[in-house]
Amino acid sequence: xxxxxxxxxxxxxxxxxxxxxxxxxxxxxxxxxxxxxxxxxxxxxxxxxxxxxxxxxxxxxxxxxxxxxxxxxxxxxxxxxxxxxxxxxxxxxxxxxxxxxxxxxxxxxxxxxxxxxxxxxxxxxxxxxxxxxxxxxxxxxxxxxxxxxxxxxxxxxxxxxxxxxxxxxxxxxxxxxxxxxxxxxxxxxxxxxxxxxxxxxxxxxxxxxxxxxxxxxxxxxxxxxxxxxxxxxxxxxxxxxxxxxxxxxxxxxxxxxxxxxxxxxxxxxxxxxxxxxxxxxxxxxxxxxxxxxxxxxxxxxxxxxxxxxxxxxxxxxxxxxxxxxxxxxx
Amino acid sequence: xxxxxxxxxxxxxxxxxxxxxxxxxxxxxxxxxxxxxxxxxxxxxxxxxxxxxxxxxxxxxxxxxxxxxxxxxxxxxxxxxxxxxxxxxxxxxxxxxxxxxxxxxxxxxxxxxxxxxxxxxxxxxxxxxxxxxxxxxxxxxxxxxxxxxxxxxxxxxxxxxxxxxxxxxxxxxxxxxxxxxxxxxxxxxxxxxxxxxxxxxxxxxxxxxxxxxxxxxxxxxxxxxxxxxxxxxxxxxxxxxxxxxxxxxxxxxxxxxxxxxxxxxxxxxxxxxxxxxxxxxxxxxxxxxxxxxxxxxxxxxxxxxxxxxxxxxxxxxxxxxxxxxxxxxx
Numbered sequence: 034x035x036x037x038x039x040x041x042x043x044x045x046x047x048x049x050x051x052x053x054x055x056x057x058x059x060x061x062x063x064x065x066x067x068x069x070x071x072x073x074x075x076x077x078x079x080x081x082x083x084x085x086x087x088x089x090x091x092x093x094x095x096x097x098x099x100x101x102x103x104x105x106x107x108x109x110x111x112x113x114x115x116x117x118x119x120x121x122x123x124x125x126x127x128x129x130x131x132x133x134x135x136x137x138x139x140x141x142x143x144x145x146x147x148x149x150x151x152x153x154x155x156x157x158x159x160x161x162x163x164x165x166x167x168x169x170x171x172x173x174x175x176x177x178x179x180x181x182x183x184x185x186x187x188x189x190x191x192x193x194x195x196x197x198x199x200x201x202x203x204x205x206x207x208x209x210x211x212x213x214x215x216x217x218x219x220x221x222x223x224x225x226x227x228x229x230x231x232x233x234x235x236x237x238x239x240x241x242x243x244x245x246x247x248x249x250x251x252x253x254x255x256x257x258x259x260x261x262x263x264x265x266x267x268x269x270x271x272x273x274x275x276x277x278x279x280x281x282x283x284x285x286x287x288x289x290x291x292x293x294x295x296x297x298x299x300x301x302x303x304x305x306x307x308x309x310x311x312x313x314x315x316x317x318x319x320x321x322x323x324x325x326x327x328x329x330x331x332x333x334x335x336x337x338x339x340x341x342x343x344x345x346x347x348x349x350x351x352x353x354x355x356x357x358x359x360x361x362x363x
Numbered sequence: 364x365x366x367x368x369x370x371x372x373x374x375x376x377x378x379x380x381x382x383x384x385x386x387x388x389x390x391x392x393x394x395x396x397x398x399x400x401x402x403x404x405x406x407x408x409x410x411x412x413x414x415x416x417x418x419x420x421x422x423x424x425x426x427x428x429x430x431x432x433x434x435x436x437x438x439x440x441x442x443x444x445x446x447x448x449x450x451x452x453x454x455x456x457x458x459x460x461x462x463x464x465x466x467x468x469x470x471x472x473x474x475x476x477x478x479x480x481x482x483x484x485x486x487x488x489x490x491x492x493x494x495x496x497x498x499x500x501x502x503x504x505x506x507x508x509x510x511x512x513x514x515x516x517x518x519x520x521x522x523x524x525x526x527x528x529x530x531x532x533x534x535x536x537x538x539x540x541x542x543x544x545x546x547x548x549x550x551x552x553x554x555x556x557x558x559x560x561x562x563x564x565x566x567x568x569x570x571x572x573x574x575x576x577x578x579x580x581x582x583x584x585x586x587x588x589x590x591x592x593x594x595x596x597x598x599x600x601x602x603x604x605x606x607x608x609x610x611x612x613x614x615x616x617x618x619x620x621x622x623x624x625x626x627x628x629x630x631x632x633x634x635x636x637x638x639x640x641x642x643x644x645x646x647x648x649x650x651x652x653x654x655x656x657x658x659x660x661x662x663x664x665x666x667x668x669x670x671x672x673x674x675x676x677x678x679x680x681x682x683x684x685x686x687x688x689x690x691x692x693x
Contacts, residue, residue, distance in 0.1 A: 035554040035574065037629040037665055039593045044632060047594065051631030054638040055619075055651035090627035110628075224365040244365065263369045264377065289385075294624035296660045297420035298440075299367040301381030302374060308384035321385035323687075325655070330626045333661070335367055357653075361690050 034228040034235070041230035045087045045109055052094060056357055059097055060125075066118050068094040069104040073126040079197040079206045080104070080126035083135040083190060084119060085142055086111040088229065088330045089250060091358025092186060099363065100354035101194035102135075110229050110330070111251045113141030119149030123158050131159035131203035133210060135189055137182030138166040161203055163210040165189055167217045167338065169278045170247025170255050181249050184288050184327050184338030185217035188350075191359065195352035209349070213340060218279040220271040221336030223248035223255070223292065227329045246270060250292075250329045250336075264299070268306035271337045276314055281341045284319040286350060287311070288338040293328040295335055300324065303335055319347055326358065364558040364565070371560035375417045375437055382424060386687055389427055390455075396448050398424040399434040403456040409527040409536045410434070410456035413465040413520060414449060415472055416441040418559065418660045419580060421688025422516060429693065430684035431524035432465075440559050440660070441581045443471030449479030453488050461489035461533035463540060465519055467512030468496040491533055493540040495519055497547040497668065499608045500577025500585050511579050514618050514657050514668030515547035518680075521689065525682035539679070543670060548609040550601040551666030553578035553585070553622065557659045576600060580622075580659045580666075594629070598636035601667045606644055609669060614649040616670040616680060617641070621655040622662040630654065633665055649677055656688065 038044050046063055053061035060069045074080065083093040084106030093105035104122035108114035123132045132153065136146045143164065150160040167185030174181055193210035201209075223245040226235035236252040239245055244262060247255025262270070289304040291297070304323050311318055319342060327336070342350065353362030368374050376393055383391035390399045404410065413423040414436030423435035434452035438444035453462045462483065466476045473494065480490040497515030504511055523540035531539075553575040556565035566582040569575055574592060577585025592600070619634040621627070634653050641648055649672060657666070672680065683692030 035571070035591050035663065037554060037594050037597065037625050037633050037663075039595055039632070039636075044628060047632030047635050048628045049631075051619075051634035051638070051653065053635075054648075055631070055634055055653050087628055088626070090631070095627070224367060241365070261365050264367050265369055267367065289381075293626055294661055294663075295367050296418065296623055296658065297425070297655070298374060298378045298417055298660070301379075301385070301420070302369070302377030303367050304381035304385050305377050305383075306369075308381070318384075323381065323385050325627070328626065330628070331624055331663070333365065333367075333624075355691075361685075362693070363691075 034233055036230055038230055044230045045107055065121055066107055067104060067122045067125065068097050069122065069125045070098050073103050074128035076128050077130055077200060078128055079130045079203045080132045081135060081190065081194050081197055082119060082122045082126060082132055084114045085137050086113060089328050092327045095358030096190050096356045098356035100198045100352060101190050101356050101359065110231065113145050116145045116149040116152060119146060120152045123153045124156065127158045131161065133193065133203065133206055134160060134162045135210065136162055136164050137186055138164050138179055139176045140178065159203060161207040163189060163207060163214060165214050167214060167219045169218050169274055170220055174249055175253040176251065183221060183250050184219040184290050184336050185214055185340065187288060187326050188217055188286060188340045189213045191354060192346055192349045195349040213346065216341040217338060218275040219336055219338040220274045221248045221334060222246050222267055222271065223332055223334040225333040227252050227332035229330065248334060250327060252329060252332065264303045265306045268303060268310050272307060272310045275337065275339055279339060279341065281316050283341045283343055284317040286340040286342055287318050287321045289323045290327050290336045290338065291325040292332040292334040293325060294331045294333040300335060307337055320350060364563055366560055368560055374560045375439060395451055396437055396444065397434060397452045397455065398427050399452065399455045400428050403433050404458035406458050407460055407530060408458055409460045409533045410462045411465060411520065411524050411527055412449060412452045412456060412462055414444045415467050416443060419658050422657045425688030426520050426686045428686035430528045430682060431520050431686050431689065440561065443475050446475045446479040446482060449476060450482045453483045454486065457488045461491065463523065463533065463536055464490060464492045465540065466492055466494050467516055468494050468509055469506045470508065489533060491537040493519060493537060493544060495544050497544060497549045499548050499604055500550055504579055505583040506581065513551060513580050514549040514620050514666050515544055515670065517618060517656050518547055518616060518670045519543045521684060522676055522679045525679040543676065546671040547668060548605040549666055549668040550604045551578045551664060552576050552597055552601065553662055553664040555663040557582055557662035559660065578664060580657060582659060582662065594633045595636045598633060598640050602637060602640045605667065605669055609671065611646050611671045613671045613673055614647040616672055617648050617651045618668040619653045620657050620666045620668065622664040623655060623658040624661045624663040625665055630665060637667055650680060
């Protein structure tokens with residue numbers, strides 16, 4: 034497998050050097066692997082810190098900036114960051130108003146963020162945590178007890194980030210983050226496996242002519258394999274799987290997310306099919322985001338995330354944001 | 364080759380239906396394949412129209428909106444749109460202040476935009492044209508006499524679009540577009556071929572362990588094939604190829620563009636190497652954009668585009684833009 038890299042050992046550090054070069058509005062500590070918005074700590078503002086294994090870019094470092102995350106801690110590819118990174122990030126961004134950790138539900142991330150929270154509290158930093166577990170595909174998985182955290186992470190970070198930006202207190206920011214997670218569900222499919230730099234060959238074996246329904250963002254097994262399906266059939270399957278679990282009375286936010294290697298032209302075609310099946314099910318879509326946001330290196334495929342929203346959550350979604358990966362209104 | 368599509372015949376129409384669903388701020392005529400900003404024609408404003416084969420998304424339809432294109436005409440995959448689309452687009456957006464056609468230098472596009480310009484002038488629409496031909500890799504190519512138009516298209520559309528948005532007259536918008544093209548150079552590499560839906564198999568054969576230096580955005584042959592190189596070596600080769608042809612005294616805009624399937628993590632690492640070699644050559648970088656903007660379906664690889672700018676061009680680059688693919692400041 035050919036990659037645009039130097040050596041596997043420096044992939045994460047090289048990526049951070051590139052972020053530092055491209056984004057002077059961020060403070061990038063390459064050695065300690067912490068990315069912080071340059072104006073942090075912002076007086077009186079609750080800070081949001083997230084992180085996880087690398088390979089899902091722009092998640093999370095690409096979501097650091099006004100209106101979203103205060104800091105991110107990238108781990109090695111598909112490997113949790115360590116508590117020291119999270120502690121360093123929390124200390125860099127805490128203004129005294131407290132820090133919310135946004136944690137995707139993977140065993141390593143959960144343990145390490147728990148430990149970091151304890152360490153931070155020992156240093157007098159007030160910490161709250163929200164666990165993201167939106168993936169309806171499987172109950173337990175290779176790296177997870179319970180449901181995996183996937184596309185809803187973007188919704189949690191954007192909406193809770195907006196609440197923090199306008200000065201809401203920690204308790205309220207945490208409760209909004211929790212509400213967004215509880216109202217969100219995702220389902221993903223893989224048309225190809227992904228290849229980590231360290232391994233250099235596909236992480237799993239997906240025969241020609243088959244797809245994996247319910248894939249995780251590290252290539253963890255999904256619900257089942259089937260002969261290749263059309264975009265229309267995949268949209269039906271994914272949306273039905275979500276709506277078995279989420280009964281939207283309110284309108285929804287929709288994320289049609291590429292896993293990395295699927296062309297945008299195909300993602301938009303898939304988006305049309307997702308909109309069609311939502312219309313058939315009488316689900317109103319308030320906003321749609323299409324693109325590669327929560328990726329799995331070079332995996333081909335897509336995921337669908339729905340988040341049930343009210344007027345307040347929609348207002349926070351529409352609020353200005355200025356990060357490398359998501360930007361509007363400022 | 365597995366794709367997230369229904370059938371090859373409807374890929375472009377399906378993509379446009381998805382754009383219509385996701386972007387209510389655009390008027391998408393799926394049948395006639397024209398994407399227009401909803402508030403067009405804008406009184407007194409010069410309009411920008413571009414287009415080309417599909418498969419390069421977000422280029423061009425993803426760059427329609429305030430501060431950039433007024434309309435785009437997507438052709439079939441890797442196939443020029445027809446003059447009737449361009450005429451329809453021009454008629455939809457012309458406020459009487461005239462229309463600038465932004466044309467990538469491919470034989471089909473050039474011929475069809477020429478014909479559309481004649482037809483538009485017959486209908487009383489004042490038309491100017493700018494040809495984008497920034498690719499230094501080869502002189503002539505499979506679909507091109509002269510240099511191919513690639514990454515600089517984004518710079519031309521953004522900067523001339525900003526000039527049009529602030530009310531500059533057609534002659535001035537055209538001259539700015541021409542200046543941006545003349546000051547821009549690109550060089551691309553492919554690590555894998557791409558696969559068109561109609562063909563269903565890779566458009567060319569690139570053996571494991573080799574890369575193609577100087578690739579075109581349809582997989583046209585480049586300068587040479589070599590055994591796989593590191594990110595550092597590729598950055599050296601690409602930037603040196605550009606700087607043999609462009610001697611920057613001013614600072615530059617830098618686009619580190621993914622061809623579609625290369626993970627963002629790798630693109631950022633490559634960006635670090637491009638910055639390194641530019642620093643070694645004493646070229647100051649004013650702004651850097653990293654991401655998948657001028658793509659070739661599922662091709663793995665990247666391209667580098669430099670544009671020599673002055674204060675006025677930088678001001679126009681920084682001006683607000685609000686399109687699906689590029690958005691800031693509004």
